[in-house]
Amino acid sequence: MQHDGLVETVNRAAEAGRAGFYERIAAQGMAPLWHVLHGLVTETPKPAARPAHWRYAEVRPYLMEACEIISTEESERRVLVFENPGLPGQSRVTTSLFAGLQIILPGEIAPAHRHVASALRFIIEGKDAYTAVAGERTMMEPGDFVITPSWTWHDHGNLSDGPMVWLDGLDMHIVNLLSASFREGYPGRTHPITRPEGSATAEAGHGLVPIDFDHTSQTTPIFNYPYRVTREALDRMSRLRAPDACHGFKMKYINPLNGGWAMPTLATAMALLPKGFKTEPYRCTAGTVFTVVEGQGRARIGDLVVDFAPHDIFVAPSWAPYTIEATSDVVLFTYSDQGVQEKLDLFREQRGND
Ligand code: 1HN
Numbered sequence: 001m002q003h004d005g006l007v008e009t010v011n012r013a014a015e016a017g018r019a020g021f022y023e024r025i026a027a028q029g030m031a032p033l034w035h036v037l038h039g040l041v042t043e044t045p046k047p048a049a050r051p052a053h054w055r056y057a058e059v060r061p062y063l064m065e066a067c068e069i070i071s072t073e074e075s076e077r078r079v080l081v082f083e084n085p086g087l088p089g090q091s092r093v094t095t096s097l098f099a100g101l102q103i104i105l106p107g108e109i110a111p112a113h114r115h116v117a118s119a120l121r122f123i124i125e126g127k128d129a130y131t132a133v134a135g136e137r138t139m140m141e142p143g144d145f146v147i148t149p150s151w152t153w154h155d156h157g158n159l160s161d162g163p164m165v166w167l168d169g170l171d172m173h174i175v176n177l178l179s180a181s182f183r184e185g186y187p188g189r190t191h192p193i194t195r196p197e198g199s200a201t202a203e204a205g206h207g208l209v210p211i212d213f214d215h216t217s218q219t220t221p222i223f224n225y226p227y228r229v230t231r232e233a234l235d236r237m238s239r240l241r242a243p244d245a246c247h248g249f250k251m252k253y254i255n256p257l258n259g260g261w262a263m264p265t266l267a268t269a270m271a272l273l274p275k276g277f278k279t280e281p282y283r284c285t286a287g288t289v290f291t292v293v294e295g296q297g298r299a300r301i302g303d304l305v306v307d308f309a310p311h312d313i314f315v316a317p318s319w320a321p322y323t324i325e326a327t328s329d330v331v332l333f334t335y336s337d338q339g340v341q342e343k344l345d346l347f348r349e350q351r352g353n354d
Contacts, residue, residue: 005039045285049094049317050086051301056124056311063103063165072108079168082313093315094287096177096337097266098170104129104158112155112186117172118219119148120266122291122333123227124311126164131156133223135194140166143227143293145253145268145333149219151182153191167291167313169335171265200224204256220255220262227293234272234331246282246351248273248324260339267338273297273326283321284349286338290314295330299323321350 006012022032062080072078079100082093093099101124104110112132121131123144130137134152146166148154158164175181203210204221215221230251238249250271253262261267267286270293273279290299292312299306302320306312316322324330341347 005036007034007037010034045319047095047287047317047319048086049084049092049287049315051304051306051315051317051320051322052082052085052093053304053306053308053314054082054312055309056313057309059101059313060165060311063101064163067103067105067163072104072110076113077110077168078103082315084315084317086317092173093289093313094317094337096171096173096287096340097289097335098168098172099289099313099315100168101165102156102168103163103165104156105163106158106161108158109189110156111189112153112191113184114151114153114186115172115183116150116181117170117175118150118263118265119154120167120169120263120268120335121146121148122167122169122335124165124167124291126158126160126162126166128160129156129158129164132191132193135192136199136223137193137197138200138224139197140164140224141227143230143331143333145225145227145230145262145270147219147223147263149217149223149263153186155186155190157190169266169289171263171337174265174337174340207256209257215257218255218258218260218264220253221257222255222262225253225262230270231331234270238272238274243274243277245280247271248277248279248326248330263339264343265337265340266335267340268333268335271330271332271334273324273330273332275326275329277330278325279323280352281321281323282349282351283316283319284338285318285347286336286341287318288316288334288336288338290316291333293331293333295326295328297324297326297328297330299325 079102081091081100123140123142130139133154200223243249248271253268255262292308292310296309301316301322306314
């Protein structure tokens with residue numbers, strides 16, 4: 001068993017005699033592949049990311065404290081970032097994904113900007129706060145899945161009398177891997193509203209689109225998937241068929257125009273695990289972020305035991321086997337880079353113990 005990437009056929013005793021050669025090629029900006037090959041091309045995924053769990057009850061006081069020490073104005077976005085314990089200081093919750101909780105207080109405005117990175121918002125608590133995307137506002141409620149597509153102007157505001165908290169999921173690490181990032185601030189706090197609230201849903205949210213509908217982006221034209229609708233879909237499905245042994249009743253959020261994931265870089269889904277249900281072991285190459293919408297249960301991810309409650313966040317890194325057991329009816333929102341991996345023919349999964 002070797003851990004240094006050196007290929008097995010290399011004669012280690014002879015390495016000392018090659019030192020001069022290695023030095024001379026290093027001066028030319030070159031290096032021997034046989035020192036790194038097996039680290040570069042691993043037998044199985046070897047993510048630095050680890051299984052992780054954040055309890056909302058422990059995180060929430062820090063969100064409240066953040067409100068006392070900095071405004072949305074000053075911070076641009078008041079977000080506490082979930083840092084995977086295996087990837088400290090990198091703003092990564094998995095190898096490829098960002099996760100953070102954003103809090104916005106009554107009357108605050110998170111100023112308009114746009115970036116190539118796409119964002120998802122998954123609403124945790126609060127009401128009567130909006131996000132405005134490309135000239136249309138949507139009011140957000142707990143359990144709603146709201147999208148900010150790549151390069152669209154967006155700002156947020158809270159019209160209620162209480163705090164609003166949501167989970168931000170972003171793909172900037174994928175964008176940055178490819179050095180494709182741009183960002184721009186809007187000259188003004190908010191971008192003008194040009195369409196009435198509900199326009200996107202009216203246009204594309206009912207299995208119909210206007211006959212002249214023109215939409216070239218790979219991101220869904222719907223930008224708020226309300227929890228009320230998602231929850232009912234799960235409920236109906238649970239009466240129609242048996243649960244998947246590894247996922248329970250799990251439904252993907254889709255782009256109705258092409259049937260694919262709602263976002264090209266962030267694959268999102270919602271699962272219902274009825275009380276007492278226990279999933280079969282599962283693993284896949286897409287590191288996955290989970291947040292608990294309803295219920296309590298226990299997840300086992302690799303060696304980590306996660307006793308979860310509503311609004312907790314936990315992470316299954318690439319290829320870590322996991323099971324989930326529902327103590328009560330459980331609803332889980334998930335996001336991952338599965339869509340990217342599928343497009344690139346990289347996605348693999350293993351169901352059960354075989
Ligand atoms: C961002 O633009 C938002 O628009 C939230 O609300 C979180 C995290 C990193 C980079 C940009 C937002 C973000 C972000």
